[in-house]
Amino acid sequence: MESAKHAGDAAVAVSKAYGVETMFTLSGGHVFPLYDGAVHEGMRILDVRHEQSAVFAAEATARLTRKPGLAVLTAGPGVTNGVSGVATAHFNGSPVVVLGGRAPRSRWGSGALQEMDHPPLLGPITKLAFTASDAETLGQDVEVAFRTAVAPHRGPVFLDMYMDDLFAPSALHEVETQTPSPLEPDPDSLAAIARLIGEAERPVLVYGSDVWMERAEEAARDFAETWRLPVIPNGQGRGILPAGHDLLVTRARGLALGQADLVVVVGTPLDFRLGYGWFGGKEGAPLAKVIHIADAPSQLATHMQPAASAAGDLSVVFWGLTAACGEAGVKPDHHAAWVSRLAETAAAAVAGDADLLAADSDPIHPMRIYGELGKVLDDDAVVIGDGGDFVSYAGKYVEPRRPGNWLDPGPYGCLGTGLGYAIAARLARPSAQIVLLMGDGAAGFSLMDVDTLVRHRLPVVMVCGNNGIWGLEKHPMRMLYGYDVAAELQPQCRYDQVVTALGGGGELVTKPSEIGPALRRAFDSGVPYMVNIATDPEIAYPRNTTGV
Known part of the structure; x- marks a missing residue:
């Protein structure tokens, strides 16, 4: 040897x-x-x-x-x-x-x-x-x-x-990298899932990160389109159905998960992001039946008993489910009224947000940032979220056009991921726009690694939603106690000057009309560049505490 x-x-x-x-x-x-x-x-x-x-x-x-x-x-x-x-x-x-x-x-x-x-x-x-x-x-x-x-x-x-x-x-060790045989799902489990889909009046598919990681995005999209099933993406499942797809009902999430009678969750845990797997029950609707599908048996929910479950290579699962739905006599138009209702609700939500996405308020409403960002993002842009309230808006208003182009910390919720993620994204996608969205709290965890971007010549656009507070904590604490502590940051802190001091570029934005031109300068700069935007600290992201 x-x-x-x-x-x-x-x-x-x-x-x-x-x-x-x-x-x-x-x-x-x-x-x-x-x-x-x-x-x-x-x-x-x-x-x-x-x-x-x-x-x-x-x-x-x-x-x-x-x-x-x-x-x-x-x-x-x-x-x-x-x-x-x-x-x-x-x-x-x-x-x-x-x-x-x-x-x-x-x-x-x-x-x-x-x-x-x-x-x-x-x-x-x-x-x-x-x-x-x-x-x-x-x-x-x-x-x-x-x-x-x-x-x-x-x-x-x-x-x-x-x-x-x-x-x-x-x-030197001789390596024989072998692709393991795909884990085959149980055919009886797939047949049971197909029967439940056929019986449902208001089904919803939830596609999570493992659909992307398992390289099953095409099979997942084909399955939804074949049987005309509405989809809510989760994590890196975002983009499997591109922005504007008629089955993508993210903006009707509350109605979809609140009144569904069947929710099929694929490639993500039934954790707090999905109400721990409790769906339905809104406006008189009964609780929904839940199907959990994972890439390995170890990932199937154990804190609740789904109506059915399956584990296996997710492409094989989707192919098997397509065949099983055909054998079960599922009709693609059976859920047409439900899909139309969700599409109308989603369209109404988009229309209802138009004013805030274009708001000229002073201080700046954080939604205006996303209204401007949407105008300059390319189809292959990689968007990274690192923060609390500010990035929650990103989850709602940034809809990727391709799978694999969204990164957030995931269920662990660790702040400070942003600069490391941005470094990797620029290397992995050398010709794409790389956009790092961070709250001012998250910026404090890792901003020194702008030096890494500069030394290794890795241009990234950073957008900081700077409201001068720990918004995810300040507003709930005031609601609970009538006061808050340990929730203040320096108003309009010049994080952009930190970036310029480290060799990049940046600017502070305090007026809504300045956001769009600043973003364009950032993308044109060819260097790590921060657009540091002062936003209204009194505006809290509206949260549904149930997770649904």
Whole structure:
């Protein structure tokens, strides 16, 4: 077996075999051989200013390319700084491999610098967390990490390596990447689901991120169009039906999920974003029957008992359901009145928002920003949300035209994902517009990584909704107690000047008429550019506490 210069070469060679093109990292001596291996193997090294951004970038790479992402973290605080990123990948089911440094085996237990046993910390938020056995078999351990990360249901894997093992000679491991056979769903389960669809008067499909991650977006769209079923997208399911599609009923979400008699949820958990799976019951309607479909049995709901469920490769599920619906005698026009009602409600909601999307109010209403942004976004724009109230508006008013072009933190709700996601998006989609929408609270978590964008020549347009408060907390706290604390930020803080100081561009916008021209300047600049928009702190995003 061919020998490597050191174990770092073996680790990087395996990573490349699994399709990794970029190593995201923050420099640390414990992992120098991994950098040397990247140089030998021609892998790009992209260094950031905080380890959380390295993991967020690796996670966004996995979500945008549907190939595993790689983050390399030095020992001790390097690993602990990346924990929030690993947790986010865990909740999103993102195939990320995090390779960590580890104090030397020869000094273990004697108090070496940054000595820490990482796997017990990472175990609860990974599919697997372990330490490499030795230098000679380190490549095999890295392959185990990647193979585990990409297997259904995908997720992060952590592997740390003793420093002296990494520097030691190692054999190059021969990798045989094999595509696993698709998990076949139970035909009886598909038949039961088809019968329920045929019996329903007011069905709704909910398409989640795993539909995209499973490469099932075409099968999902074909299924909805074949049987004329209305769709509400969730997470990276957005764009499977493009903006303007007659079956896309996002803007009629309240009616759809409140009066449906059957909700088919595919590729996303029945969590707080979906009212924990309790639908219907509005305006005298009975509770809806629920069908849960996932890519693996481990992802099916256990906190409630759906009327039916199925697990398997999601393309195979959709193909099987199409056949089963045909055998069950489902008629595409059976739900026409319901689809028309939802379409009319959605159109009325769009018309009703027109005034606020064009509002000339002073201070600026946050909806005006989205009215202007919609005019300049290309069909292939990647839109990233990192924030609370401000990004909630994005979820409502930014409707992607293609799948795989929307990124938000997902159910873990971790602020600070934005800069890491933007770094990855620019690399993954080099010719597309990359737009990072952030609240002023979220900006405080990761804005220093604008330096990373500048150093690596990665132009991104950042739009900051700057209301000078923690809006998601201030308004509810005032409602509960009549006062608020720990909810104030500096009004009109010049985050744009932070960006310019780091080598990018930016400007503060205080008038509605300035928003559109500022956005156009940002897109034309060719550099990381922030449009910092002062918005009205008295306006809170209208929330439905039920999640429906």
